Amino acid sequence: MIDLKELCFKTNDIARKVGTFIKEQQSRIKSDVIEVKGIHDFVTYVDKTAEKQIVAELKLILSDAGFIAEEGTETHRAERYNWIIDPLDGTTNYIHGLSPFAVSIALQEYDEIVLGVVYEISLDECFYSWKGAPEAYLNGKTISVSKAKSVDASLIATGFPYCDYDQLKKFMASLEYFIINSHGVRRLGSAATDLAYVACGRFEAFYEYNLHPWDVAAGSFLVTQAGGKVCDFKGGNKFIYGKEIIASNNLVHNEFKTIVNKYMSK
Structure with missing residues (x-):
């Protein structure tokens, strides 16, 4: 039986x-090393090298685990344990010299996430927790979701669609509602960071569609460990592989979910 606490700290x-390597390379990024994976979807040698480094290091601490990794540098899947990795969440920010951008690593045991780490590199903030931990942590200190009780007292985070525009009109309608009826809406450009910020109370709620497991696996785990709630747009549990997610501080969850569902599920 593995010690999840020890594994989390490793x-x-x-x-x-790896975050140190990513930060050091930022000033060296030029247009000729940026690859286009799809419309508005970029990758650099930094993403790929960072992923290879993470995979190599994780193999040393849990040799029988498989990998679900954004850049596909390792594709082996295991029956029990699989690491879910985004080596650089926020690549567009990164190549433009902006923040945030983060390393996101989760461990899935069968169908359950049991460990999550989000390291936001520019602020040197490491968010983490593991199954069995009493809460979530940021650089060694306990964190928890906010105490706001309504959407009109909330700061909302989201991500703009960058390739699937079929739901754009519905999304813009939801965005208009939250702009008018909350403390405001923020789009940071890193879903992993958005979720970590819900976990530590900087945002009350977050929603986005067309996301991938590596974008949300670690961050969604942190939210629940910090006392929040996570679901898909219909209130179900298909938020890791279902390409849509709602995360909140729990107190505003039902209200927030109802509003998102009203606009996004038409």
Whole structure:
């Protein structure tokens, strides 16, 4: 039986080590090293190298685990344990010299996430937790979701669609509602960071569609460990592989979910 606490701290060290490499490389990024995976979807040698580094390090601490990794540098899947990795969440920010951008690492045991680490590199903030931990943490200190009780007292985070525009009109209608009826809406450009910020109370709620497991696996786990709630747009549990997610501080969850569902499920 693995010690998830020990494994989490080793994963933290890996995320920080790779984060140092990512930060050091930012000033060297030029247009000729940026690849286009799809419309508005970019990758650099930094993403790929960072992923290879993470995979190599994780193999040393849990040799029988498989991998679900954004850049596909490792594709082996295991029956019980699989790491879900985004080596650089927020690549567009990164190549433009902006923040945030983050390393996101989760461990899935069968169908359950049991460990999550999000390292936001520019602020040197490492968010983490593991199954069995009493809460979630940021650089060694306990964090929890906010205490706001209504959407009109909430700061909302989201991500703009960058390739699937079929739901754009519905999304813009939801955005208009939250702009008018909340403390405001923020779009940081890193879903992993958005979720970590819900976990530590900086945002009350977050929603986005067309996301991938590596975008949300670690961050969604942090939200629940910090006392929040996560679901898909219909209130179900298909938020890791279902390409849509709602995360909140729990107190505003039902109200927030109802509003998102009203606009996004038409």
